[in-house]
């Protein structure tokens with residue numbers, strides 16, 4: 001059935017000028033953009049998004065990273081788009097992400113405490129609903 005997912009182009013992606021490339025891949029795959037915004041996250045919003053990682057060693061570095069510069073938030077729609085976007089994004093760890101994927105082609109390990117991997121995509125219908133409400137409460 002038709003799903004929606006929350007996609008972020010993280011600060012590393014925006015800073016490196018890869019926003020267009022990420023959106024191009026999403027649209028070329030055949031998914032549809034239904035909302036799009038460039039914004040600066042504050043700590044509160046970032047902690048809300050990443051609440052499930054609270055207590056993990058990379059939580060603080062993750063908050064620092066995700067608030068370090070503008071991000072692009074998008075809601076993307078399509079048949080099985082949650083799984084489909086995760087597939088075009090590639091594995092979390094860019095060193096092993098498959099070539100052909102966003103992370104496999106465009107990201108690498110910089111030796112930091114947090115993995116900088118250009119994009120985020122919701123991992124389940126429940127996460128998608130929760131995350132879309134954080135970024136686009138009117139949807």
Ligand code: CMP
Pocket residue numbers: 053058062092113114115116117119120121
């Ligand atoms: P994302 O899909 O946005 O969800 C949580 C983020 O935390 C993840 O992408 C990475 O940027 C980062 N992350 C996840 N696991 C680790 C880890 N083991 N070490 C460092 N950073 C991580």
